[in-house]
Structure formats: structure tokens, C-alpha cells
Amino acid sequence: xxxxxxxxxxxxxxxxxxxxxxxxxxxxxxxxxxxxxxxxxxxxxxxxxxxxxxxxxxxxxxxxxxxxxxxxxxxxxxxxxxxxxxxxxxxxxxxxxxxxxxxxxxxxxxxxxxxxxxxxxxxxxxxxxxxxxxxxxxxxxxxxxxxxxxxxxxxxxxxxxxxxxxxxxxxxxxxxxxxxxxxxxxxxxxxxxxxxxxxxxxxxxxxxxxxxxxxxxxxxxxxxxxxxxxxxxxxxxxxxxxxxxxxxxxxxxxxxxxxxxxxxxxxxxxxxxxxxxxxxxxxxxxxxxxxxxxxxxxxxxxxxxxxxxxx
Amino acid sequence: xxxxxxxxxxxxxxxxxxxxxxxxxxxxxxxxxxxxxxxxxxxxxxxxxxxxxxxxxxxxxxxxxxxxxxxxxxxxxxxxxxxxxxxxxxxxxxxxxxxxxxxxxxxxxxxxxxxxxxxxxxxxxxxxxxxxxxxxxxxxxxxxxxxxxxxxxxxxxxxxxxxxxxxxxxxxxxxxxxxxxxxxxxxxxxxxxxxxxxxxxxxxxxxxxxxxxxxxxxxxxxxxxxxxxxxxxxxxxxxxxxxxxxxxxxxxxxxxxxxxxxxxxxxxxxxxxxxxxxxxxxxxxxxxxxxxxxxxxxxxxxxxxxxxxxx
Numbered sequence: 185x186x187x188x189x190x191x192x193x194x195x196x197x198x199x200x201x202x203x204x205x206x207x208x209x210x211x212x213x214x215x216x217x218x219x220x221x222x223x224x225x226x227x228x229x230x231x232x233x234x235x236x237x238x239x240x241x242x243x244x245x246x247x248x249x250x251x252x253x254x255x256x257x258x259x260x261x262x263x264x265x266x267x268x269x270x271x272x273x274x275x276x277x278x279x280x281x282x283x284x285x286x287x288x289x290x291x292x293x294x295x296x297x298x299x300x301x302x303x304x305x306x307x308x309x310x311x312x313x314x315x316x317x318x319x320x321x322x323x324x325x326x327x328x329x330x331x332x333x334x335x336x337x338x339x340x341x342x343x344x345x346x347x348x349x350x351x352x353x354x355x356x357x358x359x360x361x362x363x364x365x366x367x368x369x370x371x372x373x374x375x376x377x378x379x380x381x382x383x384x385x386x387x388x389x390x391x392x393x394x395x396x397x398x399x400x401x402x403x404x405x406x407x408x409x410x411x412x413x414x415x416x417x418x419x420x421x422x423x424x425x426x427x428x429x430x431x432x433x434x435x436x437x438x439x440x441x442x443x444x445x446x447x448x449x450x451x452x453x454x455x456x457x458x459x460x461x462x463x464x465x466x467x468x469x470x471x472x473x474x475x476x477x478x479x480x481x482x483x484x485x486x487x488x489x490x491x492x493x494x495x
Numbered sequence: 496x497x498x499x500x501x502x503x504x505x506x507x508x509x510x511x512x513x514x515x516x517x518x519x520x521x522x523x524x525x526x527x528x529x530x531x532x533x534x535x536x537x538x539x540x541x542x543x544x545x546x547x548x549x550x551x552x553x554x555x556x557x558x559x560x561x562x563x564x565x566x567x568x569x570x571x572x573x574x575x576x577x578x579x580x581x582x583x584x585x586x587x588x589x590x591x592x593x594x595x596x597x598x599x600x601x602x603x604x605x606x607x608x609x610x611x612x613x614x615x616x617x618x619x620x621x622x623x624x625x626x627x628x629x630x631x632x633x634x635x636x637x638x639x640x641x642x643x644x645x646x647x648x649x650x651x652x653x654x655x656x657x658x659x660x661x662x663x664x665x666x667x668x669x670x671x672x673x674x675x676x677x678x679x680x681x682x683x684x685x686x687x688x689x690x691x692x693x694x695x696x697x698x699x700x701x702x703x704x705x706x707x708x709x710x711x712x713x714x715x716x717x718x719x720x721x722x723x724x725x726x727x728x729x730x731x732x733x734x735x736x737x738x739x740x741x742x743x744x745x746x747x748x749x750x751x752x753x754x755x756x757x758x759x760x761x762x763x764x765x766x767x768x769x770x771x772x773x774x775x776x777x778x779x780x781x782x783x784x785x786x787x788x789x790x791x792x793x794x795x796x797x798x799x800x801x802x803x804x805x806x
Contacts, residue, residue: 360702362701365695367746375750378746438686483720
């Protein structure tokens with residue numbers, strides 16, 4: 185499989201790392217030549233850091249898989265898969281896909297990293313619309329493996345299957361979103377939990393800090409290696425259905441109080457922001473992001489070691 | 496601090512381990528003498544396992560802190576804190592608290608492990624109702640540190656503070672639930688996420704397996720060491736408020752589709768159960784629970800090492 189990564193901002197850079205560390209040849213392209221030149225230096229630095237952390241074996245080998253393409257023609261020549269990372273703007277994507285659909289070989293898959301625009305919005309009128317889909321990563325994909333593959337009504341099953349195989353090949357974890365829904369799956373789940381979290385703060389039930397503790401020292405532990413369905417499946421003697429019989433009524437009773445859909449008020453957002461700044465001053469945000477990235481790398485390494493030993 | 500653990504089922508056994516491994520003297524009591532005799536053997540075995548996993552330094556020392564009390568009088572004599580783990584039955588708790596409130600020294604804190612009955616339900620008429628509260632653990636508390644401290648309208652602030660200090664002393668992570676709400680905080684958050692998870696499966700958007708992957712290989716990673724508020728606080732350049740300005744409208748738009756409160760239908764539960772059994776046959780549930788416990792222990796050890804190195 186030969187890959188083209190188009191658009192070399194943060195997401196494009198991260199995708200290049202994902203494919204290159206798995207040994208696949210990657211061509212990098214960007215409409216902005218300066219961005220393109222900068223990208224390779226940043227990728228080299230990130231690969232080095234991943235090697236230091238034990239998450240990449242040979243940074244130099246990985247880097248050598250990445251080549252710059254100075255034209256769109258060069259980028260598309262002979263590639264099997266395009267990962268597009270242009271700005272989140274339907275008009276830009278529409279124009280770009282119209283262009284690459286005429287230029288790319290007929291079997292080349294065209295996948296978009298978009299988090300918010302369904303593929304149908306920018307592929308409907310294309311001759312090759314069956315080979316287009318969304319492959320939405322979580323940032324950065326070289327650390328967080330899940331990739332949401334969201335098909336449009338005309339994406340061919342074969343294109344979906346080939347994209348899944350590619351993602352598995354490069355050690356990502358593809359999931360299939362069968363219909364174009366806003367937020368795909370991950371952000372819909374995040375939204376549902378955030379909504380209850382904000383509501384509990386608004387109602388004075390719990391502080392922002394204590395809510396985070398409830399998740400990081402409680403609820404989030406099993407979810408980080410099992411997910412919510414397996415968690416409940418193992419939390420009742422006879423599995424998921426048994427769990428639903430035992431605890432369904434409680435959740436149903438709670439749900440009746442969770443149904444309001446008013447927007448988060450300015451007062452509520454200001455209160456949550458105030459509590460966060462008491463825990464972490466604004467000038468510490470950057471340092472704390474570095475801490476987060478280190479913790480994430482350590483967690484991923486921990487998970488890889490345990491998944492390896494479970495095979 | 497001297498502790499009495501009352502009711503020696505799974506939760507009571509686990510609480511005994513929490514207090515004893517922190518070096519506190521623990522008296523075990525149970526209305527059923529056979530259960531009481533069995534409990535010590537199970538506790539000894541669990542402590543040994545925790546030592547093997549590197550989560551307890553000296554299992555034998557910890558075990559030596561635990562003594563059996565053959566009467567309620569003996570159990571309550573000279574203790575500062577009672578952790579009650581009787582069945583989830585309001586009538587049983589009402590009778591029991593009326594009894595121990597008259598027997599325990601005036602300053603002794605009476606805390607219940609209940610996950611579903613607010614303290615006000617079984618303490619209202621007690622002379623010492625100010626010293627009663629809920630201290631709800633996640634099972635097993637010797638691995639999952641969060642403890643939800645839920646006060647009743649008459650719990651004294653001093654009792655709450657002393658209970659918090661005790662929980663911190665024994666390396667648990669106490670959070671305060673300021674009002675008696677159903678499900679406290681943890682199960683309300685779990686319910687909100689499960690609701691969206693079931694809804695996505697019901698609507699054919701995603702499979703049970705792929706939904707779990709979305710969480711365990713995506714959303715759940717950061718939550719396992721940061722929680723949801725810190726996650727969004729670090730996911731926009733200027734923090735939480737900035738994040739809400741950028742993504743609030745998307746979550747608001749999604750929320751409008753998440754507000755229905757119909758119960759999970761039998762068809763839906765059966766479908767989810769079917770998909771789980773395809774992944775994990777019924778006769779593998781027990782083995783998979785052992786796997787889960789090993790993974791949880793490994794994760795906790797990983798987290799402890801990283802929290803230690805961040806001090």
C-alpha cells in the first residue's frame with residue numbers, strides 16, 4: 185500500500201507518522217509550500233521523541249519512508265490511499281475532491297480526516313464518490329489508535345473493507361460508523377457525559393475537580409481497557425442482560441432527570457472555567473499539555489505491553 | 496484512627512483491606528458468624544494476591560491489623576469510624592443505625608457503603624444523625640480509589656471533613672456529593688454515557704464491539720488519568736471556556752437528539768446481549784473477569800508509579 189497525506193498541519197503530520205512507522209511509503213503534499221517544508225522537520229522531531237519513549241523502534245527508518253511531493257500529480261501517482269487533512273470547510277473540500285477524483289487512479293481510496301463534515305456533503309456529484317469516506321482520527325493518531333470510519337450512502341462496502349484492513353495494518357483501531365450522524369460516535373459519547381457533568385456542577389451537586397476525580401480514579405479506569413459495554417457485561421453474574429435487569433430501572437429513573445437540552449449558560453461555563461483556573465493557572469496550560477502527552481505515551485506503552493502479553 | 500467494618504460480604508472484605516494495608520486497626524463484625532469466619536480467610540488470600548502484584552508491601556502485617564469482633568459491643572468499643580456494609584434494604588439499615596447510634600461513642604462516625612439509599616432515609620430520627628453519611632466505594636475499593644461521600648441535610652461539616660481526611664490517609668480519593676441525588680455522581684455519569692451508547696446501537700449507527708473500541712482505544716484513555724473537564728480544558732488553546740465556545744454549538748446540536756427518555760427496550764437489550772455473547776461466550780465470563788482484575792491491577796500499579804514520579 186502506498187499512501188498520500190494531503191494537508192500537513194498537525195493532523196496530517198501525525199498521519200504521516202502512523203503510516204511511515206508501519207513501513208508504508210508516504211507522500212506528503214500541501215498547497216502551502218512553506219507548511220510542507222516545515223512538516224518534515226516536525227515529523228522528524230516527533231518520531232525521535234516516540235523512539236525515546238519506546239513507542240517507535242527506528243525513527244530514522246520511519247522518516248525515510250516519507251517523501252515530499254511538490255505537485256498534486258506527483259502526490260497522487262501510484263498511491264492506493266489518500267488521507268486528506270484540509271481545513272474544515274465544505275466548499276474547500278468540495279473543490280478539492282472534484283479535483284483529485286479526476287486525477288487519482290480509479291481504485292485509489294479518498295479518505296477525509298474531517299470531524300464535522302459528512303462525506304456526502306463534498307462527494308455527492310463525483311464520478312468516484314463510491315471510493316470516498318471519512319477516516320476521523322483522534323489527535324494525535326500515533327498515540328490514540330481509534331479511527332472512526334464513517335461511510336456516506338454511496339461508499340462501497342469494498343472501499344470500507346480495504347480502509348479497515350489498512351488501518352489494522354498500521355496498528356490503528358478502526359470502527360465503523362454506519363450512518364452519517366453528527367459527531368460520529370466518539371464525540372456523541374463525550375457530549376452525553378459532558379452534558380451530565382455540566383448539569384451536576386450547575387446544580388451544585390459536585391465540584392469540577394471532584395467530578396474529574398470520579399472519572400479518573402473510578403469510572404474511567406475500566407473504560408480505558410474494556411469500554412462501557414464490556415464493563416457492564418462483566419459487572420453482573422450473568423452478563424449484560426442480567427446487568428440491565430438489575431440496574432436498568434435506576435438508570436431509567438436517572439434518565440428522566442437528564443433530558444433537558446438547554447444550552448450551557450454563560451454563568452455555568454464561567455463557573456467551570458473559574459474552578460479550572462483555580463486548579464491550573466492559565467500560564468500553566470502549556471506545561472500541563474506536555475504532562476498530558478507524557479502520561480498518554482506512558483499509558484499507551486503500558487497498554488501495548490499488556491495487550492502483547494495477552495495474545 | 497480505629498475502624499469497625501460491619502457486614503463482611505465482598506464490599507466489607509475489601510474495605511477491611513483498604514484500612515488494614517494503611518496500618519489502621521480494623522475490627523470485623525457480621526451478624527452471620529459463618530460469613531465472619533470465612534471473611535478473614537478470603538481477605539488473607541486477597542492480600543497475598545495484592546502483594547504478588549506489587550500493590551501491598553507486607554500482606555502479613557496488613558492481615559495482623561484485622562481482628563474479629565464477636566459482638567456488636569466489642570466491634571464498636573473505642574472505634575472512631577464505622578464502615579457499614581449491610582444489605583441494600585432501607586428497613587434493615589434503619590433498624591441497624593438506630594441500634595449502633597445508641598451504642599457507639601458520640602464522636603464515632605457512622606458511614607454507609609450504600610450505592611442507592613440516601614443517608615436521610617435511615618438516619619432522620621436518630622439522636623446522632625449529624626455523624627452519619629454515605630461513603631460509597633467502587634468495587635473493589637482496594638483497587639479503585641474513588642469514594643463518593645454523600646452528605647444528608649443534617650450531616651455535620653466536621654464529620655464530612657474527618658471522613659475525607661480518613662479516606663486520604665488510607666490512599667482513597669474522596670469526592671463530595673453535596674446533595675442526595677440518585678446514583679450519586681459516578682452512576683449518573685455512567686448512565687448518561689450508557690444511554691447514548693444504547694441509543695447508537697439501537698439506531699444501527701455502530702456495533703457494541705466498535706462502541707467499546709471507541710472508548711477503550713480513544714475516549715477513555717485521557718479520562719483514565721485526567722477526567723472529562725481537564726480533558727476539554729487542555730483541548731483548546733485557551734482552556735475550558737475557549738473549548739466551550741468552539742465546540743459548545745456542536746454538543747448543543749447533538750444534545751437535541753439525545754433527550755428522549757424511553758426505557759431500553761427488550762429488543763435492544765437482547766441485541767446488545769447477543770452481540771456480547773458473540774464476542775464472549777457465557778462460559779467465558781468468569782475467565783474474563785479474572786483478566787479484567789489483572790488488567791485493573793496492572794493499570795493501578797502503572798498509575799501509582801506515574802503519580803509518584805510526578806510529585
